[in-house]
Amino acid sequence: MAVNAEKLVMDWINADPNIKASWPARFDVPAESSASHPIPFVTVEQVGGTDEQFRSLPLVAVQVWGESRWLVSEAAAKLILPRLKRIVELPEVADIDITGRTHFPMPDGRPRYQILIQLTVKSDD
Template identity: 45%
Template sequence: MNAEKLMLDWLNTSPVLRPVTATLNLPATASSTSPGRYLTVERTGGSETPFVSRPLFAVQAWAESRWEASELANRTAERIRHVTDLDDVADVDILSITDFPSPDGRPRYQVTCQLTIKTTYTESEEA
């Protein structure tokens, strides 16, 4: 299972976050003069065992102002808290919600979280 795809799909099915969509990369149309609102998802680490995956994510909320980025980050964190509604996700920890402006000064907040996901181990994966 691709954990980043799982997170993207979970965020993108939320009516609370619309019209914002989550992507793996900041869209090319985003710029410091036209920042827009975006969510980016990046797996930044985590552990893997034959039966459990514990991916660590940085989900970044981009917006026109710091306040809007903060609000988007808080709505995003609330959506992430409910990812355990998916059968394969056993637990979620929201580790932080942080003001994290981009190097060019665009407003951005970062939600750091870790999921506990059931994985399916098969002997063919040993080979």
């Protein structure tokens, strides 16, 4: 059975208490966040990938949201990306490939940066 990559990445980000306190990772955009009232957070979403007999190769979008392009850019580069690179410390993760980091604002104007990662994860199959 393949590991739930979204939960794995979300839990890994939130395991750092400094990140969780200021940029908590979650699956959904909080209802209280809007263009007029942006709050800092991170969303995690599997956007592709493949499952093989002994490994899974999930493609995961990690999106950093906040009140300004500068803040989300800095958080993505200095907090979230370094944390993601260390996910290979988990026994089930063999490798991580950072496939992109992009300024990716919402159509309503909310600042957002996206980091795309491809994991190589052990499968129970």
